[in-house]
Amino acid sequence: MADWNDHENLTWAPEDLISKTSFKDLLFSDEARLIGLKGILLSLIMLALGGVMALTFRTELAQPGIQFFEAKTYISALTLHGMIMVFGFAIPMTISIMYYMLPKALGVEKLESPWAAHLSFWTILAAGVLLIIGRPDFTWTFYVPLSLRVAGSTVWMGYIAIVLVGVSEVLAGITLLNTARAWKRKTGGRWIDMPLIGWGALTEAGFLIISAPVLSLVGAIMLTDYLKITAIYDPARGGDALTFLWMFWFYGHPAVYLPLVPIIGVLYALLPRLLGRPLWSQKSGVVAFTLLFVLGFGVWHHHFQPNVTIHGWIQATFEFMTMMVIIPSSLHVFNWIATLWSGPISAETKNWIPFKFTIGAIFMIILGGVSGFINGQISINTDFIHNTYWIPAHFHTIFLGFIAQMSMAAIYFLFPYFTGRMFHPGLANLHFWLWQLGIFAQVMLMFALGLAYFPRWVVDYLPLPEWVVPQFGLTVAGFVVGLGFLVFIVNMLISARRGEVVTEDPWPVPDRLGDGVPGTDAAAEAAAPAE
């Protein structure tokens, strides 16, 4: 069982860190909280940009016919939305939250190798700028040979951006790995006893350091193919598109876990902290992280239609591995629900906004996990899943429903610590409910469109009733989510200056038993699983 220091380890003295920090310090300081905040701020800007792109093409799709944008503008917005959300928001946001929390949660003095975290930040920023200027229009998966042929004069910037994203991710991995190792050095403990947020960092570092170099290599080959120096991917010049697919998805499947793993680690830290009692099982979390890491590297082929691109035992192996991913995913969820169930939850905790977003995130990952299991079956995948709206439904459930919501839980949790003020609870509740309503409606309508074979990446569509009605609803739901985000930003901006001043711990250990004694060790022990 985890050592019951979680509360102390995730508590800072509330202070107005923002006012105390110069712009130069924010950019260059080695202090973990500032490195984290810098990344969180950039990721929020990226989220806003990506969100605006989404609302742009959602407006176009509200009804059939082309109303506002020509196809090229539409697909540029769609591509930027995907790339910004994956590479600019989801991955940097969750890693930045981890930068903020990790040293404190592990009880180490500082974030190790801060130079790598800084370089990672500047590299991803440069990649983002190159992407926005280059305006690629070949979707975030940039399949060849299309991405080598539709090139405008600035598309080379997109290829360089892909190289930089890989570099940035490796650098982030170095920081996380070394910080996890610092825990080992300091405590001399067994790896199995490292707090699970550390296991999240370790797993993430493994994914980043092994897979991201392949992404950089893919970007470099695209550049040299584009410059006619090589002919590796372009079939017209003797290359093979399948080589690209194998390489890209070797990165791409672990990549879908890149934002997931750190935020799972954060959830493991936050949930017991908010409940005021330990996690149900440390061991279960370690097993789940380890299995997820091993299986995460053995499933990439399911992204390029295994029913027709491979056969025989290779196909069967990839399918089996894909289906097995449900085990570690379920173990994580089991652990969280068991933690919730194994002791009283005070009314105060239930009203905390970070707790509410945490529950919303768990709700959505259950939906996402189940849909992922369905996707993994090759036979059904060949029917209505592959490249219909079912796929964005699945990954929006995870990316928006789980990752973005859990990121919000962490930001609301940290806000009083780094501003010294409390956010406006009414606005935060409004944000919460707008997101629950909007995200749930969005993903359900996307699933419905997938079942109706609505194809991805289209600016216009046939006026079929089973397509028109959900598309309109999806646009409305998108604006509800956008409104929620706007409420969040307004709340943060106003509350950072005018919010109620916080002098004591904003998230005190709740009086779970109603006996006036908060957080007794006896109560904590009671939560341990029966052997």
Place this chain on the structure above:
Amino acid sequence: MIREESKEGGMQNQLGLMGDQAIMFSIMVALGIGGILALFMALFWPKRWQVSYRMEVYFAVLIGALGVYGALNSQSTVAKYWADVPDIEKLAVQSGNVGIDTDAKAFDRSVTAYLFQWGFIFINPDGSATRNALAVKPGERILVHVVANDVIHGFQIPAARFMTEVDPGKVRSIWFRAPEKPGKYLIQCVNYCGIGHYQMKAWLVVGDGKPGPEGSKHG
């Protein structure tokens, strides 16, 4: 129309959400609902519960068994589907050779579909070509060799519950059974293939099976 609904002897091949796959789908939906119920009960049901490791092991075994069952089930379904494709076709799929023999006796009709930006050309058994329309008779078993000549495309016939991704330079051979009910059924590209991707549609025309002006005008 996208799909003819539940007509006996209609569009079915062995793939798709039916039979064993539908059972698995239902089990997973039930599992999802169960998970959400457990979450809300943990939050709002007053009774607290000390979950044991044994319970987690049972849970993991159950989930793992479902995974194994789902994979075996799916593999068996896929194997049945490919068993109907002649060996030479299977070899073509695996090796990616272009220019395969299309004389497949097990099928009523063997058609080659060329996909390009942003349309379809179907080469019929008699050598005639139709653009954006594939003319077949009701209930025929159709073997389609799908070829892309520029970028990666997707060839999906929702009514047939089938899609194939097709990479340039490769042949994907697939089969399906045509619907019994005459009419037009959507064929669409589902892989992003350029800014005209949204226009890349064709029609499966179920009628007398004769290509010609009737077929061509559907483009």
